[in-house]
Amino acid sequence: MKPFFVMIKCELGKAYEVANDIADAEIASEIYSTAGDYDLLVKFYLEDGQDVGKFMNEKLHSIPHIRDTRTIITFKAF
Incomplete structure (x- = not known):
């Protein structure tokens, strides 16, 4: 299996909703909120x-x- 990461920029105020939708879809290994240009990693x-x-x-x-x-x-x- 090959891992890859995606940084996601969400519509304002929607980061938690997007994170929950990704979790509900059961397609991700890990989901993190982040600060800066992107909202989720x-x-x-x-x-x-x-x-x-x-x-x-x-x-x-x-x-x-x-x-x-x-x-x-x-x-x-590594």
């Missing part, structure tokens, strides 16, 4: 060979109140 895992872009479009971008995302692809844990 979410860790996902995909099976080897699964398409990150397709996952993002079908599973994450369909959640209401997400304004922007930044995906961080990971290679190796």
